[in-house]
Amino acid sequence: MREPRALADLPFAAYLEDHDGEHLEPGGDYNVVRFTDREFPGSTADNARFSESALSGVRLTDGSLRRSRFNDVWLHGVQVMGTDFAETSWLDAEVVNSAFAGVAVYDSELSRVTFFGCKLVSVNLRGAKLRQVAFVNSILRDVDFTEAELTAVSFPGSTLEDARFDRARLDKVDLRGAAALGIRSGYDSLRGATITFTQALDLAPAFAQALGITLKD
Incomplete structure (x- = not known):
């Protein structure tokens, strides 16, 4: 697994221009834009487009970016709380040392996205x-993957706590590198995932319960 890139490593770094507006606008087109140490409380910027842009030290709270698109973006030290990211599209994104809490990302599409050292708490990915x-090396606490489709997804060094996979569809999902597998529900939907023998032993009681098997000595 590669290391996260610094801002200077981005192929479009030399072309970035600082965002000088006070707000994020609905339908805004943010192409080759740099956002640094900015706060956007309660911003409504649905259907916005971010491409070849960098966000560093940005704080988004209680806003909405529903149906927005994020193509080839870099986020570092970003804090997102209580914000609506439902039906968004993410392609070739890198998220580093960022935190998401109480964020709705349901019905979204994420392709070739990497989270490095992030914390996701109560994130809705239904x-x-x-x-x-x-x-990568992230914490996922109370993350909801209900009815989600996961293809070629991995969790190296990450900790899962109270994750939900009810009616999820998994294909080539690699859980072997996870530091901890705390799954609340959806054990019967883990078909298509790869786990280690040790993880299988740890999860055996939950698997048995999901299959209606009673374990007795």
């Missing part, structure tokens, strides 16, 4: 489609 997504 019905989302994740393809070639990696959660």
